[in-house]
Amino acid sequence: MITLTEENYLKTILVLSMEKGYVPVHVLSQELNVKMPTANSMMKRLADKELVYFEPYKPIRLTEKGKTEAALILRRHRLTETFLFERMGLGWEHVHSIAEQIEHIQSGLFFDRMDEMLNFPETDPHGEPIPTKEGVILPSSRTRLSNHKEGETVCFTAVNDSSEEFLRFLNNKNLKLGTAIKIESIEPYDGSLTVSYDDRQEILSKMVADKMLVT
Amino acid sequence: MITLTEENYLKTILVLSMEKGYVPVHVLSQELNVKMPTANSMMKRLADKELVYFEPYKPIRLTEKGKTEAALILRRHRLTETFLFERMGLGWEHVHSIAEQIEHIQSGLFFDRMDEMLNFPETDPHGEPIPTKEGVILPSSRTRLSNHKEGETVCFTAVNDSSEEFLRFLNNKNLKLGTAIKIESIEPYDGSLTVSYDDRQEILSKMVADKMLVT
DNA sequence: ATAATAGATTAGATTAATCTAACAATAGAA
């Protein structure tokens, strides 16, 4: 049996290790708002349960079993966020903290029904992939806008930052998911991009281009 | 701060004390599937927090504060049950255990939205009253069918037992909420009733008539 | 190369929620 708290650790490790494949203890503890010894002793527990690999003074890695468990929690989280947003009309700014709680509900039926009502979505409204029922996270084949070259045309499909401010910024520029964006030029000094879309031209800072995911 | 477990105790005390106004420790512990000493020490905690009145060897009573808190938990429970049933199409047999978990979600917004989507219902689909946002339980003015006399005509508005078997039984007899029932006669020996409704006549045992609430 | 700093671990304490075993009180029956 995995406790609610253990679930939170697993999900956080998964999200934090998406890039590098592992997480140092202090990063995990910071993210979860607990002190390092707390995270440390929890890692021993999760290692006993064969959910993580953990050796003294080395960073944390999920085992296959741990990865699957974590993906299923992430699935419930994103499914719930999508449901709260699309079927209950709650604002994005509220959706996350409620989903953090609902993701721990023990009921396959409940989440299956959500899935059904949402027509088995593959991504959440932010474009983040929803892991499958088997606990597999399909690679979203998305890259950062800032990773592309001059002359390329890409499709804006997701964001990296769900803060209200950022979403408002995108709204102001009329940058919607699905918009085709052409990179006209890149400023070598600060990495800012001149882009065109919908018959308009804008300059986006590197900070912004880092947060925009495209295909 | 009231913990999740404390919430479960409060809600259970409220439900169990609906009739008599108080609950003995052993009844509470049985209902919650914990041993008596566990319930006992929890009562000390709740008494410290001024949520219950509790003196050694005397039964438990809720304080006003405790009653309000408990009613708000019951509100969330019944609102959730109604939502799962009416808006998500889940069966009654599944709805209770999921609502037991969701009732503890910390988010006024979430429950307000449910309330709104359900058009501010006053009772759940079983006819049980949903306490108000202020934590007031409006008396439902319902009585047991078995408390009525020969010749009376009453409206069947709620049940006392949500078991699948009982609901199936009612279904078989075509006894739906809202049905007008006339009591033709009462058998003095075993208390069974001869009733008529929808142009048919049936005999209901006392056991059944105890579980049917009417106005 | 060594000292300073950042990061990780150990030891020991705390609180919530539970248990078992042993003891105490109350109420109903003889």
Next chain:
DNA sequence: TTCTATTGTTAGATTAATCTAATCTATTAT
């Protein structure tokens, strides 16, 4: 009224999840 069975309480232990204080390891800068 006294005994016995039911109900309630105390004491002490356990597990999960957290903390602080002290210590250890590793990396980085001089």
